[in-house]
Amino acid sequence: MKILLLIALLLSAGMLLVNPIEVSAHGKDPRGGTADAQMKKLHDMMPVFSVASAECESALDKGDMAAAKGPANRILAATSDLKKCKPHKNVKQHKKFLELATSFEKTVTSTADFINNDDLPGAKTAFKKVEEACAACHSRFRD
Ligand code: HEC
Secondary structure, three states: HHHHHHHHHHHHHHHHHHHHHHHHHHHHOOHHHHHHHHHHHHHHHHHHHHHHHHHHHHHHHHHOOOHHHHHHHHHHHHHHHOOOOOOOOOOOOHHHHHHHHHHHHHHHHHHHHHHOOOOOOHHHHHHHHHHHHHHHHHHHHHH
16 A cells, blocks of 8 residues: 555656656556656666766776766766656566665765765775666666
8 A cells, every 4th residue: 555655656746747748748648648758757867877977987997086076966966866767667666666766876975975075996986886776776677
């Protein structure tokens, strides 16, 4: 019952977040345009993650903390949205998806903190955990 409530809550939260064009495009689909939009959102978000994490990694490899800051913050800014998304695969395991998104957010926050404190070794270790968290979510919800 709790899970049903949570899902209902998430669906309505997602409804508020999708842009109006998407709503009208999917609104005709009686099978649930909202879930569609949440999937699209995720699909659109991932390339941002991909580019930003590559930039962050190469900046950390070079020891360039100033260059790592921007991409780390871009990933961080997108993570709260990630929790409002839905994967295509294993859609019903939404609780697990939220858990993975939340622990992902923690790893990104910690990386950004190390970067802001100019702690390169700390940032590198923390960033490895970010990559592990990307992979952990993909292994269940993408691959
Ligand atoms: C909480 C889950 C989750 C996390 C964390 C996550 N991803 Fe994804 N990612 C997905 C899912 C689900 C897909 C499949 C997209 C779909 O279903 O539309 C995906 C797809 C992708 C794709 C393929 C493009 C696409 O849209 O299919 C790339 C590239 C990607 N992710 C990169 C990353 C990177 C880099 C990170 C970490 C910085 C990351 N992701 C973190 C869930 C996640």
